[in-house]
Amino acid sequence: MPRITSVEVVDVRFPTSLTRDGSDAMNKDGDYSAAYVVLHTDAPGLSGHGFTFTIGRGNDLCVEAARQRAQPLLGRDVDELCGDLGGIYRELQSDSQLRWLGPDKGVIHLALAAVMNAVWDLAARGAGVPLWRLLAEMSPEDLVEAADLRYLSDVLTADQAVDLLARQEGGRKQRIEELEASGYPCYTTSAGWLGYSDAKLRRLCEEAVASGYKHVKLKVGADLDDDIRRCGIARDVLGPDGNLMIDANQVWEVPQAIEWVKALAEFDPLWIEEPTSPDDILGHAAIRKAVAPIGVATGEHGMNRVLFKQMFQAGAIDYCQLDAARLGSVNEVLAVYLLAASFDVPVCPHAGGVGLCELVQHLAIFDYVAVSGSLDRRVTEYVDHLHEHFVDPCVVRAGAYVLPDAPGYSAEMQRESLQTYRFPDGVYWSTVTEPDPLP
């Protein structure tokens, strides 16, 4: 009977602001960071790894919140925990004093994601399978028991969710074989950061197309003339059949979004991503109506399942970009996938950051295998940085994620990376002095 013997939470920050990787109209100088959780056990070689993703300052708040969130796990029997993944989620989530600080949003929810991501990683490692397979081998009833369906029953009851999963159960094996052959399709954002020059943009777009990508995403929203020029470059490289996506990172008011996107319509974007406040369901619905046939995408700042429920109810989005480290781990991600399938909205998860690609590959694969059963309009984000810090980094070939086969959720970071980039006392941060990343 292995037990959880200790919880380690590390503040890891990478100095990405130095190179402007990740720069966009809202986030000019992020230092990609993780509040990284390790659940240690007394079973030899068995531990669980999880994290939430932030962009620098405030990562310490998530670290401390994760320590508090994880307290009830200490001393717990690992088999019991992993045998009731819905139960332990609800226990941690329902701390009423911490709930006051949300509910289900902001720092305490990011921390819940970090901790429960580690529990799911532990469960998959314990079972000796990658997370996508752990999920793909669970019964519809067990999946629904693990899913956080609270506040959703007006559109999706537990029974309806079981029925939805049961309809796809027969084809699971065949779809796994398909993906083992072809991988899960992805697109790249690496070409389009706002801080890159036109020449760098063109070169990166050309490299993306040469690598097999059919989609390229550009950051927009700082300056319309720049956006017109940059979209022109990308469309020129992609040709008429490639897919160009644009991403405004929440900078616009609703009327401004409509106007700006119409001014870029000549470049035939597949979607406009985060046109306005991530909380504005009715705003997204208004934008979608006005800019069709250009699609509307959002979700990386989608705080919880109740927000996504309403996005679907209001017909506000064409693409759901849930975030594996912002939603309350697999438990809440399951709920959003179920909702999306019931509304026939494709999920194209947000990735990039630190380790998000490692996580979302499992979710996208599971969605195809067991939930939506469809690849139509589905493509998962891929960004090519910081993978070297992971023990089982994701692998992309010819524009598709190769199915991971190592046990777990691919969330484990290299011990050396933790030692180097631990903030503020790791090898890197204790020696760097310029430029100063602190407030």
Added chain:
Amino acid sequence: MPRITSVEVVDVRFPTSLTRDGSDAMNKDGDYSAAYVVLHTDAPGLSGHGFTFTIGRGNDLCVEAARQRAQPLLGRDVDELCGDLGGIYRELQSDSQLRWLGPDKGVIHLALAAVMNAVWDLAARGAGVPLWRLLAEMSPEDLVEAADLRYLSDVLTADQAVDLLARQEGGRKQRIEELEASGYPCYTTSAGWLGYSDAKLRRLCEEAVASGYKHVKLKVGADLDDDIRRCGIARDVLGPDGNLMIDANQVWEVPQAIEWVKALAEFDPLWIEEPTSPDDILGHAAIRKAVAPIGVATGEHGMNRVLFKQMFQAGAIDYCQLDAARLGSVNEVLAVYLLAASFDVPVCPHAGGVGLCELVQHLAIFDYVAVSGSLDRRVTEYVDHLHEHFVDPCVVRAGAYVLPDAPGYSAEMQRESLQTYRFPDGVYWSTVTEPDPLP
């Protein structure tokens, strides 16, 4: 030229869980707490006080977040700060790394509220007037410049907001005189906590009516039979003309809310408060449609102005219960009052907790004087505990808040209270051992 010389942030917790004060269907054992901010200056006797309210665990997260949020204030010229209250709000709010943890929600937003509440208190003290008067003497243009209108322009532009305020400008003086004579009407929640016995409930309702209250609020949602019995007692004491409100503190699913409220309709409640998730705009709209003419009220967990904008757009609520320490201070509160007035929805602020009554009296007075110009359907919450810890406690007479006249936002706590209830090392917490409030 006085300057901000230091920022003090204190974790203050009161052991309210011992007496079940504040108990409801969601929050069974809160320890009412504040992340309390003091902005010290080098001007003799001049400081600014503010806080956000929590119910125990996690208050330390808000304290640390407030420390980080307040860093840019250090060394600032007080007159410059207080002369551009919109500018400093936007500067603190727009820290893009902290923004990632929201945006505008959860711990970082509660912390922004605490810090900016202290800045507004400082501004009013500097001007030698109570906050409500500081606001009531600002021009429409200056009020709109201070208000956080970002993401609202699809329903309320700055020009429209100025027009709205200008329409009420002529009557300000007369309405101040009215309130100086009569006070601002309030209701009491003190009678109806879920943990109280029937006999205590009846006695407290009788005391409330005898004290001049025309409204009484009961917590519901744990057990329907109990609710029917307790509502019967309250209605019996109030008589047919008194106003009974009921409050479920978010425990229901949408269909369950409709069913439960209909089962209590015979007691003729004025409103059902927090029937479901505070994030569920469309859910509130559905409930409101189904339970009319019973009103729907929510807002104490309303995370930001974008949520309230949509509550109004969707026709989801009859009463807006904004919270002075959850919204991003007066700057964002102003925006919600402006939105509410433009949609003709009355604002009945949430209060209780620690010091919320002290804050919201200023807001309600200002609303009547300068924004809505109406008392129709408006009544502000009052709960009779923890006022003894404040230097300028609110005063209620005959069911109405007496207009405060001390300079500031009434937010300053007694130094002795801070020393006694500072967590975990104050006099109280360092000696108490039973029951253990820690996780």
